[in-house]
Amino acid sequence: MVFNQYSFLILSSLAVAALLLWAGLRGFRPDRLLAAGALAVGCALAFLLFAPQASPPSTAGDPATAIGNGSPVLLEFQSPY
Numbered sequence: 300m301v302f303n304q305y306s307f308l309i310l311s312s313l314a315v316a317a318l319l320l321w322a323g324l325r326g327f328r329p330d331r332l333l334a335a336g337a338l339a340v341g342c343a344l345a346f347l348l349f350a351p352q353a354s355p356p357s358t359a360g361d362p363a364t365a366i367g368n369g370s371p372v373l374l375e376f377q378s379p380y
Contacts, residue, residue, distance in 0.1 A: 314342070
């Protein structure tokens with residue numbers, strides 16, 4: 300689903316568009332355009348900061364050796380989204 304993977308991008312774009320629409324209806328002034336620009340830059344930085352990163356894959360032998368040791372092993376599979 301596109302909305303699940305890119306929901307932050309969609310919602311932040313809508314927030315910037317709403318702020319620009321509000322600024323357009325009330326008259327474009329430098330402070331209102333600065334607020335929209337600051338919101339856009341803040342959303343872009345937040346996306347870059349909190350975007351999921353792929354972890355390096357482990358070898359297939361690591362879990363097999365841990366399972367044979369007699370201690371409980373938690374296998375966790377994650378998606379980057």
